[in-house]
Amino acid sequence: MFAIGVIGFVTRRNMIVIFLCTELMFQGVAINLIAFSRFTGNLAGQAFVIFVLVIAASEASLALGLVILLFRQKNTLDADAWRDLKW
Amino acid sequence: MLGALSTLQLLADAGSQDELLKPLTILFLCLAGGIGTFLLLPGRKTSPKMGGVVLAVTLLSLAMILFRLTAGRASSEVGPYFWIFSAIALVGAARVITHPRPVYSALYFVLTVFASAGLFILMYAEFMAAALVLIYAGAILITYVFVIMLAASAQTVGDRSPLAGLAECDTVSREPFMACCVGFALMGVLLFVIFDKADQMPPLAAAPAPSASTSESEAAHGSTQSIGIYLFDNQIVNLELSGLILTVSMVGAIVIARRRVVGIDQRFEPSSEMISATATPVNDDPRSIPVYGTTDPSQKAYPEN
Numbered sequence: 001m002f003a004i005g006v007i008g009f010v011t012r013r014n015m016i017v018i019f020l021c022t023e024l025m026f027q028g029v030a031i032n033l034i035a036f037s038r039f040t041g042n043l044a045g046q047a048f049v050i051f052v053l054v055i056a057a058s059e060a061s062l063a064l065g066l067v068i069l070l071f072r073q074k075n076t077l078d079a080d081a082w083r084d085l086k087w
Numbered sequence: 088m089l090g091a092l093s094t095l096q097l098l099a100d101a102g103s104q105d106e107l108l109k110p111l112t113i114l115f116l117c118l119a120g121g122i123g124t125f126l127l128l129p130g131r132k133t134s135p136k137m138g139g140v141v142l143a144v145t146l147l148s149l150a151m152i153l154f155r156l157t158a159g160r161a162s163s164e165v166g167p168y169f170w171i172f173s174a175i176a177l178v179g180a181a182r183v184i185t186h187p188r189p190v191y192s193a194l195y196f197v198l199t200v201f202a203s204a205g206l207f208i209l210m211y212a213e214f215m216a217a218a219l220v221l222i223y224a225g226a227i228l229i230t231y232v233f234v235i236m237l238a239a240s241a242q243t244v245g246d247r248s249p250l251a252g253l254a255e256c257d258t259v260s261r262e263p264f265m266a267c268c269v270g271f272a273l274m275g276v277l278l279f280v281i282f283d284k285a286d287q288m289p290p291l292a293a294a295p296a297p298s299a300s301t302s303e304s305e306a307a308h309g310s311t312q313s314i315g316i317y318l319f320d321n322q323i324v325n326l327e328l329s330g331l332i333l334t335v336s337m338v339g340a341i342v343i344a345r346r347r348v349v350g351i352d353q354r355f356e357p358s359s360e361m362i363s364a365t366a367t368p369v370n371d372d373p374r375s376i377p378v379y380g381t382t383d384p385s386q387k388a389y390p391e392n
């Protein structure tokens with residue numbers, strides 16, 4: 001699932017879908033953390049998943065604010081519209 | 088990844104290393120998955136149905152191999168629910184990155200979130216499952232869908248073709264072949280490492296004893312209560328910091344989204360003749376500003392304050 005998220009992050013050009021793919025990567029990591037906390041028998045993994053959720057929530061709010069801002073400037077969601085930021 | 092995880096779990100439970108997957112099989116599966124995903128990604132001349140078939144066959148063969156691995160091993164952790172939830176999560180994740188419409192991508196992501204919550208419940212993490220559904224499916228996805236709706240371009244009414252009204256950035260993906268190569272090479276290496284090194288992890292093989300004691304304490308307190316006790320005992324600084332991060336990000340999002348911007352296209356763009364003209368003051372006042380197209384000296388005057 002993490003690999004799928006990576007592929008989507010690199011591939012898609014819609015900015016919203018790109019951020020959705022980061023959430024997908026968070027999902028894969030969270031599942032791994034829960035599983036390992038189950039196997040090793042301590043609760044650190046579940047606590048880390050709480051922090052992952054916190055970071056995901058704050059990241060989503062900030063990223064969507066930025067997306068709104070960028071959309072107002074260029075009137076498109078194409079990430080290639082910001083190609084001039086490369087140089 | 089889920090299949091790899093399940094196999095890791097089985098290996099940890101059984102503690103044996105017989106009949107591991109051959110590296111060639113892993114390589115072939117990753118190759119097939121990469122081809123299927125490449126065909127599934129929205130593009131100009133690829134055929135999504137073919138890619139879907141290839142990916143489904145790959146997933147099925149992986150599931151068959153894992154089933155054969157699990158056959159004959161008594162494991163309470165892996166039931167039919169695990170397979171169902173894993174399959175739903177993987178298919179949903181594949182559709183998230185391959186669907187051309189962002190709204191449907193978000194809805195498939197909701198499906199993936201629910202499947203993950205089911206997996207969490209199977210792993211006795213009820214509180215995490217509830218928090219996942221509440222935060223992801225409740226809060227984050229609602230925000231995503233709102234932003235998608237706000238930013239969606241106007242659709243043409245009456246056109247019935249499946250890709251009607253979609254922007255070019257939604258229908259054509261960028262560098263799909265390289266992305267699939269890199270992603271599935273990464274997945275292949277991860278799978279190989281997991282399959283290869285799973286027997287060399289002593290703490291995982293020795294896991295059942297402490298987990299039994301944990302389940303006893305969980306039976307006394309409940310999983311949620313023990314998580315809370317752990318958080319406030321060991322992770323108190325991190326907990327406060329996460330609260331701080333949430334507050335700061337909320338304020339930052341409000342500030343960013345409130346800012347009124349000037350469109351770049353409406354900005355002043357000098358034409359070629361304007362650039363070629365020399366910028367000399369028209370009158371003798373050395374502090375005047377060279378303003379073209381006017382003879383009014385008050386418009387050329389430098390602002391005093």
